[in-house]
Amino acid sequence: MSKVKSSETVKVVIRCRPLNRKEEAAAAVGGIVEMDMRLGQVVLWNPHGPPGEPRKTFTFDSVYDPSSKQRDLYDETVRPLIDSVLDGFNGTIFAYGQTGTGKTYTMQGVWLEPERRGVIPNAFEHVFTQISRSSADRQYLVRASYLEIYREEIRDLLDPNMHAPHVPNVHTHTYRTLELRESPESGVYVRDLTSCVCKSVKEIQELMNLGNQVRSVGATDMNEHSSRSHTLFLITVECSLPGPDGRQHIRVGRLNLVDLAGSERQAKTGAIREDGSLLAEEKQRLLGEKERMMGDLKKEWDATEQLTAKYKVLYTHTHARTHAHTHTHTHGVVSA
Numbered sequence: 001m002s003k004v005k006s007s008e009t010v011k012v013v014i015r016c017r018p019l020n021r022k023e024e025a026a027a028a029v030g031g032i033v034e035m036d037m038r039l040g041q042v043v044l045w046n047p048h049g050p051p052g053e054p055r056k057t058f059t060f061d062s063v064y065d066p067s068s069k070q071r072d073l074y075d076e077t078v079r080p081l082i083d084s085v086l087d088g089f090n091g092t093i094f095a096y097g098q099t100g101t102g103k104t105y106t107m108q109g110v111w112l113e114p115e116r117r118g119v120i121p122n123a124f125e126h127v128f129t130q131i132s133r134s135s136a137d138r139q140y141l142v143r144a145s146y147l148e149i150y151r152e153e154i155r156d157l158l159d160p161n162m163h164a165p166h167v168p169n170v171h172t173h174t175y176r177t178l179e180l181r182e183s184p185e186s187g188v189y190v191r192d193l194t195s196c197v198c199k200s201v202k203e204i205q206e207l208m209n210l211g212n213q214v215r216s217v218g219a220t221d222m223n224e225h226s227s228r229s230h231t232l233f234l235i236t237v238e239c240s241l242p243g244p245d246g247r248q249h250i251r252v253g254r255l256n257l258v259d260l261a262g263s264e265r266q267a268k269t270g271a272i273r274e275d276g277s278l279l280a281e282e283k284q285r286l287l288g289e290k291e292r293m294m295g296d297l298k299k300e301w302d303a304t305e306q307l308t309a310k311y312k313v314l315y316t317h318t319h320a321r322t323h324a325h326t327h328t329h330t331h332g333v334v335s336a
């Protein structure tokens with residue numbers, strides 16, 4: 001099993017789902033793909049190509065073949081990121097790939113079957129287990145938001161107006177669309193997004209179910225809808241812990257769990273180019289953002305140093321954090 005390098009902040013992981021029955025019937029004898037989980041490599045070949053045509057090898061931070069288990073992906077790739085969020089870092093996991101390649105399976109899976117539970121339910125469990133095991137002098141506050149981007153509009157899936165009993169027919173109720181804003185303090189954020197405090201796995205699951213109801217009742221065809229909608233579940237973990245100065249310090253970590261719309265639909269609207277270059281661009285953008293954050297951090301740190309030098313006081317910087325991002329790139333087998 002390939003090990004994800006823990007020092008890197010942006011990781012690209014490939015998962016290949018098993019063929020379904022129809023694909024199996026149409027698949028080329030001998031297949032077209034091989035995955036080496038130890039080396040983190042995907043090898044592709046053309047079954048109709050001339051003899052001796054070289055195979056193409058691609059290397060990623062990790063690869064998961066069709067026999068891989070939800071738990072393996074979680075433990076190796078996701079768990080370290082969630083631990084960082086609990087330590088006050090920001091983290092993002094997003095699934096990217098064509099419709100039907102296993103994004104939702106990877107992110108959600110089958111909630112009622114422990115073996116087939118995906119990233120999101122496992123992350124819920126993980127966050128609350130870690131909190132329950134933490135020392136008594138730490139206090140945590142977990143808040144969740146759930147939103148969907150559908151046809152370029154941002155919809156708040158936890159909008160109390162959508163769930164209020166006075167809304168007689170949610171089908172006719174119009175979504176309030178939200179705006180994306182940016183501020184120097186909090187970076188990019190969605191204005192007026194509902195945020196709900198959750199005290200247990202049960203509560204956070206209920207919130208997700210509530211949000212899912214809003215998604216599905218608004219849609220005439222749920223398959224069509226989910227292949228065009230990006231869903232984002234955001235968890236903010238605030239921890240108040242005593243510092244060496246004897247005072248309480250607040251540390252905040254944010255986890256973004258993203259199930260993207262199918263990439264082929266996006267290609268038509270031009271948001272993602274045909275060659276799938278979004279990932280490369282996004283990685284570049286995130287690295288740029290990381291540089292910027294590191295710069296900010298350094299400035300803050302320098303200011304702290306000056307402060308300690310000037311007043312000779314002991315000051316621990318408890319807000320230091322940077323962005324750690326993981327991308328889960330899910331991929332289906334193209335049957336030849």
Ligand code: ADP
Binds near residue numbers: 017018098103105262
């Ligand atoms: P997407 O969200 O990318 O459109 P889905 O997650 O809905 O794709 O997956 C398409 C189908 O393949 C679903 O029926 C799903 O249960 C199945 N599937 C996806 N990944 C796996 C996997 N790793 N193991 C078994 N079945 C899978």
Ligand code: MG
Binds near residue numbers: 104227
């Ligand atoms: Mg999906």
